[in-house]
Amino acid sequence: MELLHDDNYFMKQALIEAQKAFEADEVPVGAVITIDNKIIARAHNLTQRLNDVTAHAEMQVITSAANYLNGKYLSGCTLYVTLEPCVMCIGAIYWARLSRIVFAAGDPKRGFQRAHINLHPKSTVSSGIMESEAVKLLNKFFDGKRK
Amino acid sequence: MELLHDDNYFMKQALIEAQKAFEADEVPVGAVITIDNKIIARAHNLTQRLNDVTAHAEMQVITSAANYLNGKYLSGCTLYVTLEPCVMCIGAIYWARLSRIVFAAGDPKRGFQRAHINLHPKSTVSSGIMESEAVKLLNKFFDGKRK
Numbered sequence: 001m002e003l004l005h006d007d008n009y010f011m012k013q014a015l016i017e018a019q020k021a022f023e024a025d026e027v028p029v030g031a032v033i034t035i036d037n038k039i040i041a042r043a044h045n046l047t048q049r050l051n052d053v054t055a056h057a058e059m060q061v062i063t064s065a066a067n068y069l070n071g072k073y074l075s076g077c078t079l080y081v082t083l084e085p086c087v088m089c090i091g092a093i094y095w096a097r098l099s100r101i102v103f104a105a106g107d108p109k110r111g112f113q114r115a116h117i118n119l120h121p122k123s124t125v126s127s128g129i130m131e132s133e134a135v136k137l138l139n140k141f142f143d144g145k146r147k
Numbered sequence: 148m149e150l151l152h153d154d155n156y157f158m159k160q161a162l163i164e165a166q167k168a169f170e171a172d173e174v175p176v177g178a179v180i181t182i183d184n185k186i187i188a189r190a191h192n193l194t195q196r197l198n199d200v201t202a203h204a205e206m207q208v209i210t211s212a213a214n215y216l217n218g219k220y221l222s223g224c225t226l227y228v229t230l231e232p233c234v235m236c237i238g239a240i241y242w243a244r245l246s247r248i249v250f251a252a253g254d255p256k257r258g259f260q261r262a263h264i265n266l267h268p269k270s271t272v273s274s275g276i277m278e279s280e281a282v283k284l285l286n287k288f289f290d291g292k293r294k
Contacts, residue, residue, distance in 0.1 A: 005160050053219045053242035054201075063199050072173060072198045087264060088238025095200035095235060117234060 006035055007102055008079070011130040014080040014104070017044040018137055024049065028137045031057040031081040033065040033074065033098075040077070041065035057081060058089035061097050073097045075122075084111035084127065094120050100145065104124045104134035106128040151184055154227070154249055160276040161227040161251070164191040164204065165284055171196060175284045178228040180212040180221065180245075188212035188226070206216065206267060209243050220244045222269075223253035229235040229281040231258035243268050249273045251281035 010032055017030025025108040027083035030044040043060035047053055058081055066072045085093060086104065090112035093101060097120060106127060108114060119125060158180055164177025166193035166216045186204040190207035194200055203227055225247040232240060232250065237259035240248060244267060253274060255261060266272060 020171055046220065050217050051217065052208055052213050054206055054239050059201055063201055066199050072194065072200050086238055086242075087234050088242060088279070089236025090202045093275065095233075101150055117262060 007129045009124070010034055010078070010080045011040070011082070011102065012106055013039060013042065014082050015130060015133055015137070017042050018082045018134065021045045021057070022137060022141055028141050029057045029081065029083045029119060031061040031079060033061050033077050033079050035069075035074075035077045040068045054088065056089050058085050059092055061093065062092055062098075066096070076097055078102060078127075082130075084113065085109055086110045087112055087115050087117060088121070090117050093123070100124050100126070101105065102129055103132045104128070106131075106140060148249075154276045155272070157181055157186070157225070157227045158251055159247065160186060160189065160228070161213055161229050162188050162277060162280055162284070165229045168192045168204070168229060169284060175288050176204045176228065176230045178208040178226060180208050180224050180226050182216075182221075182224045187215045201235065203233065203236050205232050206239055207223065209239055211245070222246055225249060227276075228286065229277075230254055231260065233257045234259055234262050237264050237266065240270070245270060247271050247273070249276055251275070251277045252285060255277075 005104035013032045014030045018028040026045045026048050033041040041061045043057050045057045046055040065111035071104050074096045079098050080102045082104045084107040160179045161177045165175040169175035173192045173195050179186050180188040188208045188211035190204050192204045202250040221243045226245050227249045229251045231254040
């Protein structure tokens with residue numbers, strides 16, 4: 001019998017990615033993409049290492065999932081990400097036709113919801129899954145930077 | 148005496164990139180980034196070849212310019228692009244802190260202006276430079292696809 005994982009399980013995997021970003025002195029955001037209850041791509045923010053503002057976790061994981069599926073559209077896939085996607089990333093999510101987006105912490109300053117951007121009508125969004133863990137890691141990072 | 152180029156010159160260079168995309172059977176959008184009246188990066192849409200929805204001309208050229216400058220912020224730079232940037236690309240333009248954006252053809256369906264997204268307050272936008280040439284190439288591409 002195959003074990004069916006839930007949103008908490010997959011968000012925990014995204015948090016493991018965020019922790020890797022933290023350890024590399026990157027803003028700690030991580031993401032995974034699943035299809036049929038399996039992870040097909042994992043990534044974390046790489047803007048510092050790649051010296052590239054476009055290297056957000058979501059962008060990396062979308063590119064990686066498309067490589068895995070050998071097709072650029074991610075219909076039927078779910079994105080788990082530890083922080084609310086920004087305008088750039090929600091645009092990429094739209095183009096990739098991801099079916100479902102689950103994010104942990106909200107981003108009132110830079111998140112897509114504040115910018116009133118509509119998702120693809122076939123996409124759904126859930127939020128708040130493991131929010132406190134994601135916020136804790138982000139605060140730890142930014143508190144460390146302020147010192 | 149150094150020759151100072153104008154917006155028409157740089158948009159023509161972006162159109163040369165768009166033509167390369169056309170010849171590779173990609174949606175023909177091209178872009179260049181300049182600083183101090185010099186081109187530091189050129190790119191065109193590669194979504195088909197890279198099998199990646201994030202590989203728009205603007206994303207490619209921002210990454211390339213950041214590599215050239217060895218810094219991820221493009222303050223003082225101008226982006227010339229043959230089509231109005233989409234939501235994803237305007238998000239990247241925001242993060243990259245580009246000072247000026249010049250686009251040729253408008254994109255009433257997918258452009259950032261329809262989505263009412265604000266640019267960085269320090270950025271400026273101009274449009275319509277060599278618009279008819281850009282539209283002609285886009286129409287030639289999409290008319291060919293409909294046949």
